[in-house]
Amino acid sequence: MRNEIKKNYKYLISSQKDKDWGITVNTVGYEIIEKNYETYPPRTGHPEQFFFTPSRGRKLDSYQLLYIIKGKGIFFTSPEDSIDIKEGDMIILRPNQWHSYMPDKKTGWTEMWIGFEGVNMDSRFKNNFFNKEQIIYRISVQDNIVNLYNQAIKVANEEKAACQQYLAGIANLILGMTMYYDYNRCFDTVTEEQIDKAKIIIRENLLKGITAKDVASQINMSYSWFRKLFKDYTGVSPAHYIQELKIQEAKQLLASNKIKIKEISFFLGFDDITYFLKVFKKYTGYTPLEYKKTFYNS
Template sequence: MNDCQKTNNLKYLVASEQDITWGITINTVGHQIVKKHSVYPPQNHPCRYLFATDKGRILEEYQLLYIKQGRGTFFSKNYAPKELGTGSMFLLFPGQWHNYYPHPATGWEEYWIGFTGVDMDKYVNNGFFQYSKSVFNIGLQSEIIALYEQAIQVANEQNPGYQQMLGGIVHHLLGVAYSYNKQLGFDDMQVVNKINKAKILVAENYDKGISPERIASQIGMSYSWFRRIFKQYTGFSPINYIQEIKIRKSMEMLTNTSLQIKEIAFVAGFNNAEYFSTIFKKKTGYTPDRYREFTQGRHL
């Protein structure tokens, strides 16, 4: 066995046909420390993943890498050269040419996990992860390191159902990466605090006819700026967020109380029962009466 086939920091993993139906299957997971002025990739890098940093490579899988410490560079067919540092995370896409390496003066410590599956394809197709946004500003997060370490342990043990456990870890990593990156996109914490205050105002006043314009005024923002930032932060326009809170409250009352539909509409802040029923069915696919029957078990 030659050096490029031996490694102590990478696990080749197999998946059955049943494992594949889980949605995400893991092919490789590992961790390595690259010392200053050392060759990269190391000579013990597995042949399946070997590449030359002067040429780059193309993979047949996704890989999510995290730099625990050190500095380096990443670039791809769709991404201009980007400086990486401690706490950087970057995503490699199947079929996409890419290249990356640590700076000789610092080296780096890296974690990675490689995977395929229809779940990840769906996330990409729905725009959660994009070729042109391959690098995430995560920062040094103990939670992320713990998830990679857990994945390595699960891969080492390979107990029954290990692919499903690893799939869960990948889902968690992707969710944490997406969330941290989105949060850190709001550099101005004063703006974040104002948006959180706006959400509190909605929670406390959704049934009192509070308007997005009034909320913007109360938190000291222009309405146009508030509307733009609020949607960027929450995924909802202010008016849709208020409506969503009303619907959630009405769903709770339909399930847990015996109030009449018109009473629920009033308590939830709707103008009349007919409008409430129309909006409720549009949002949930059920009429209020049908939703109550279903959640209270009366449909059986």
Template sequence: MTLDRNNTLCYPGTGGHDEIWGMTVTTAGKQTVLPGSGYPLRSHPADYLFSTQKGRILNEYQIVYIVNGSGTFCSGNRPPRKVTSGSVLFLFPDEWHTYSPDKETGWEEYWVGFRSRHIDSIIAKRSFTKEDPVHNIGISTGIISLYEEIISVLQHEKPGHLQLVASIIIHILGSIYFKEKNLSYADTATIEKINEARMLMKDPECRLSTEGIAESVGIGYSKFRKIFKEYTGVPPTQYRLQQKLSKAKELLTSSMMNISEISYTLKFDNPCQFSIFFKNREGISPSEFRERNRMR
């Protein structure tokens, strides 16, 4: 339902096919709340209306993106949080919450709601938590475009539209996670050193140990391991092995080097050690991997 160009509410019907993909899309939209206006707008269905004093509990996830203005958010038994332009509010199923814009500023918001077994598993891995439901990522034209695309797709209701929206929601989640991770390290000298270390790890000619690489970039090893894992998602030793495996695949598929030459290029002690390393990770020998990829 389009109220005007600044206010669009979507509450799609659901069917069996969208649930097969592991996600049911329940709502999406955008609205502009002018300074001094009541909140929420009365145009929402009864199940979604709430008193900002009493709050509400939903049986779905919602991702609310504030793109202008400011306000307050509160969930669970945690104290109220200030919300500003660029804040993302993550609403969890069966979690009490309330939020509203400041009377002085109002706000502009986008939202999308859904139920998803896939997201349940992501939440279980602590990528997004009830303890930290507000994510300050700043204004992203890319994420705004994704919300706009969801609204457009839901309005046109073409075959497969709910499946497309489900994939866009995953894109939004990934974008929020990516932006928050990178903003937390933006423009720091330490991250420049971590990136320098990553370049060394990608270089087959580098004979330094992981501890030696940390020392060469001027970071103590325990601090290096901690920051490296936070930034890349994997410990430095595992990252280095991943790079070695990636380079091995590249050489096996795009060079005429034999197995012995590849093993020595990647600084293995001998071809046997290289073959064991490769098979443990890929389930097949380097020779089998090369043969399969030549057949494609």
């Protein structure tokens, strides 16, 4: 971002074809609000549906990711309730959610935003990837996210063919990165190192019949606590992680016409081929033979 430019934003339209993509972007931009400003938001340049008076608040009919990369201020969840916001905070606004916000007059702030809508985004929120009660994500100022906003502004201003698909990808990536940085902020370095070490142990001993309890023992942790931390960190249990890796290995081995399914089962540590068949179908939706015929034309 160039300091001499105080604002740069674009409001966009989308076709039905764009909407069929599943995500459309309606606005993207940044604005520098200097300290001791007279009014907020500035009175020019913004369409009526995006303009608001802080004392009255507003509702939008789309999602918006508002990123504060300098300064501080306040965010209102209702006329009576507020949250302090500062540099490095990402604010996720949902459709029809009343809100208001404004920078501190002593500091001003620099804000970046991207607004979007579509069924693909609706599914992210309906499937509880984001806590309905959480609005502020304290992810710090991430240069890669700032660069994405700047790239989005560039693409929007050029408004070339298929720019909506490009912008949709950026919006989706910013949302995913917000989840990534916020989620990992919950784990301390020691926990990260222990789980990373556990993953290495699993991969190095995958074909030696290692169990989740064995891994917990090797990193000097009780199994119950290890299982909880591993699932919190990765989203799956350690036993599930081990099985997934074995199934990935099985898929690769099925590509060979020289290795029988029974041999693959034994190689991966499944003493009972019936159990191997059951696990394979659970994770892939196919039996090994069906998978081989479908994807390797055997």
